[in-house]
Amino acid sequence: MNIFLREMKANLTSLFFWSLGMLFMIIGGMAKFATYVNSGQSITDLISQIPATLRAVLGFGDFDLTKASGFYGMLYLYLLLMTTIHAAMLGSNIIAKEERDKTTEFLMVKPMSRSRILTAKLAAGLANIALLNLVTMALSISIVGQYSTGEAITGDILILMAGMFILQVVFLFLGAGISAVSRDPKISASIATTVLLGAYLISVAVDMSSSLNALRYLTPFKYFEAAPLMATGGFDVISVMLSLGIIIVSGFATYYFYNRRDLCV
Amino acid sequence: MNIIEIRNLTKYYGKARGIVDVSFDVGAGEVFGFIGPNGAGKSTTIRTLLSLIRPTSGSAAIFGKDCITHAPEIAKDIGYLPSEVFYYDKMKVIDLLRYSASFYKKDCSKRIKELAERMDLDLKRRIDDLSFGNKKKVGIVQCLLHEPRLIILDEPTSGLDPLMQQTFFDLLREENRKGSTILLSSHVLIEVQRICSRVAIIKDGRIIRTEKMSELTENNYKKIRIETGRITDDSRFDLPGVSHLERKDALLSFFFKGNINLIMKRISEVEISNVWIEEPTLEEVFLHYYQKGEERA
Numbered sequence: 275m276n277i278f279l280r281e282m283k284a285n286l287t288s289l290f291f292w293s294l295g296m297l298f299m300i301i302g303g304m305a306k307f308a309t310y311v312n313s314g315q316s317i318t319d320l321i322s323q324i325p326a327t328l329r330a331v332l333g334f335g336d337f338d339l340t341k342a343s344g345f346y347g348m349l350y351l352y353l354l355l356m357t358t359i360h361a362a363m364l365g366s367n368i369i370a371k372e373e374r375d376k377t378t379e380f381l382m383v384k385p386m387s388r389s390r391i392l393t394a395k396l397a398a399g400l401a402n403i404a405l406l407n408l409v410t411m412a413l414s415i416s417i418v419g420q421y422s423t424g425e426a427i428t429g430d431i432l433i434l435m436a437g438m439f440i441l442q443v444v445f446l447f448l449g450a451g452i453s454a455v456s457r458d459p460k461i462s463a464s465i466a467t468t469v470l471l472g473a474y475l476i477s478v479a480v481d482m483s484s485s486l487n488a489l490r491y492l493t494p495f496k497y498f499e500a501a502p503l504m505a506t507g508g509f510d511v512i513s514v515m516l517s518l519g520i521i522i523v524s525g526f527a528t529y530y531f532y533n534r535r536d537l538c539v
Numbered sequence: 540m541n542i543i544e545i546r547n548l549t550k551y552y553g554k555a556r557g558i559v560d561v562s563f564d565v566g567a568g569e570v571f572g573f574i575g576p577n578g579a580g581k582s583t584t585i586r587t588l589l590s591l592i593r594p595t596s597g598s599a600a601i602f603g604k605d606c607i608t609h610a611p612e613i614a615k616d617i618g619y620l621p622s623e624v625f626y627y628d629k630m631k632v633i634d635l636l637r638y639s640a641s642f643y644k645k646d647c648s649k650r651i652k653e654l655a656e657r658m659d660l661d662l663k664r665r666i667d668d669l670s671f672g673n674k675k676k677v678g679i680v681q682c683l684l685h686e687p688r689l690i691i692l693d694e695p696t697s698g699l700d701p702l703m704q705q706t707f708f709d710l711l712r713e714e715n716r717k718g719s720t721i722l723l724s725s726h727v728l729i730e731v732q733r734i735c736s737r738v739a740i741i742k743d744g745r746i747i748r749t750e751k752m753s754e755l756t757e758n759n760y761k762k763i764r765i766e767t768g769r770i771t772d773d774s775r776f777d778l779p780g781v782s783h784l785e786r787k788d789a790l791l792s793f794f795f796k797g798n799i800n801l802i803m804k805r806i807s808e809v810e811i812s813n814v815w816i817e818e819p820t821l822e823e824v825f826l827h828y829y830q831k832g833e834e835r836a
Contacts, residue, residue: 383589
C-alpha cells in the first residue's frame with residue numbers, strides 16, 4: 275500500500291497536466307466544430323474533395339462532420355493517441371525510474387518481493403490511467419454536450435471511453451513489459467513510445483490502402499475505432515481477445531523478466 | 540552461528556568478471572571488514588547478497604536462508620548503506636525516512652529522531668537540497684532506523700567529515716554491542732582497522748585471504764619518509780625491519796616493521812627538515828602479501 279500511495283503522489287502533477295491537455299484538446303477540437311458548422315456546406319464539399327488517402331492520414335475517415343458526434347469521432351483518434359502515449363510512458367517509467375534515478379538500492383532491498391513491488395506499481399499505473407480516462411469522459415460529455423443540438427451522444431462517448439480504457443491498459447502493460455525486459459532504464463520509455471507510434475503508423479497505412487487490410491489486427495489502434503464502435507455500439511470480439519492477449523503476455527513478461535534479471539545499480 | 544555464509548559465489552556480467560569463487564563466513568556479532576581496491580568486486584558481492592543481482596554460480600545464505608529465494612524475508616533484518624546514496628529528490632528527509640520505515644512492521648519514529656539528532660541531520664530539508672555528506676547521513680539513518688540484526692555498509696565513510704565518521708563509528712559500535720552483526724566494505728585499510736575484528740581481502744574478484752585484524756596489524760608496516768638537509772650516509776637506516784630503502788635527492792623513503800622506538804632514535808640522530816610517518820596504502824599492503832607468498836613458495 276505504501277508503494278501504491280507513493281506512486282500516486284509522485285504522478286499527481288503529471289496526471290494534472292495530462293488532464294489539462296485533454297481539456298484543451300477537447301475544447302479546441304469542438305471549437306473548430308462550431309466554426310465548421312457555421313461555415314455551412316462549403317467546407318464539407320472541400321473536405322470531400324480531399325483524396326481519401328490524405329483524409330485517412332488526418333483521421334477524418336468517413337465521419338459525418340456536420341454532426342457533433344461525427345466530429346467527436348474524428349477528435350477521438352487524437353484523444354486516443356494522447357491517452358495511450360500517457361499510458362505507455364507511465365507503464366514504462368513507473369518500472370524503469372527506480373533504476374534510472376538509482377533508487378534501486380533503496381527500494382529493492384526492502385522486505386518486499388519484486389513481484390509485490392511490481393503489483394503495487396502496476397496498480398498505481400492502472401489507477402492513473404483510469405483517472406485520466408474518467409477525466410476525459412467527464413470533459414467529453416460536458417463539452418461535446420454543448421454542441422450536440424438534441425443529438426444523444428453520451429452513449430457514444432461511454433462506449434468510446436470503454437474502448438479507450440482497454441487500449442490504455444494494453445499500452446500500460448506494453449510499456450511496463452518493455453521496462454522489465456530492457457537493461458537500459460534510460461531508453462525504455464522511448465522504446466515504448468516508438469512501438470506505439472509504429473502501431474499508429476500501421477493503422478494509418480491500413481486506412482490509406484485497403485490492400486493492407488490484413489495488417490489490421492497487428493495494431494491495437496485498429497481494435498477500437500470510433501466509426502464501428504459508434505455504429506454498432508459494441509466491441510469486436512476478436513479485438514477484445516487480442517487486447518486481452520497482449521495484456522496477459524506483457525503482464526507475464528513483466529513479472530517473469532523483472533524477477534530474474536540483474537537490476538541496474 | 541554464522542550470519543552470512545558465502546560459498547563459491549561467482550558473478551560474470553556477460554563476459555566481464557565481477558567476482559570469482561568468493562567464499563567466506565561472517566559469524567554472529569562480528570564486525571567484518573571487506574577490503575580491496577576499487578573494482579575488486581566488493582559491491583558485486585554485497586549486491587548479490589542483497590539479491591539485487593543474481594549470481595552466475597555458487598550461493599550465499601544470510602541467517603541460514605538462501606539470499607535469493609528468501610530475499611524479502613531476510614531483508615526485514617538487514618540495514619543497507621549503499622556506496623552512493625540516491626533518493627527521491629522531491630521528498631523531504633522525514634518523508635523519505637517514514638517511507639523507508641513503512642516497509643518494516645514496527646514504529647520507528649522515535650529511533651528516526653534519535654539517529655537524526657546524533658548525526659546532526661535536519662529532517663525538514665528536501666533531499667535535492669542536501670550536500671553529498673548530508674545525503675550520506677540520510678542513508679545512515681535509513682540504514683539503522685529499523686534496528687537491523689545485520690548491517691551491511693558499502694564504503695560508508697566517503698563524503699563524511701572526520702567528526703561525523705567518529706560519531707558514525709561510535710553508533711556502529713553501539714549497534715554491535717546490542718548484538719548486530721556488521722559487514723563493512725572499504726578500500727581504506729585504516730577505516731577497517733578502526734572497527735573490524737576480522738577481514739577478507741579481495742583483489743581482482745577473488746578473495747586473497749581472510750584473517751583476524753590482529754594478525755593483519757601484526758604485520759603493521761609504517762611508511763616513513765625523511766627529508767634531510769644534506770645527503771647523509773643512508774646505511775645507518777639499513778636496520779632489520781627496514782625494506783624498500785630508497786633515496787631521491789633530499790628525500791629518503793622506506794618501509795619499517797618492528798619496534799617503532801628503534802627507528803625513531805635513528806631518525807633523531809640525523810639533521811632532518813621534515814618527516815612523514817604514514818600507514819601504507821592498501822596496494823602497499825597487498826604488495827607485502829604477494830612478496831610473503833613468493834617467499835613461502
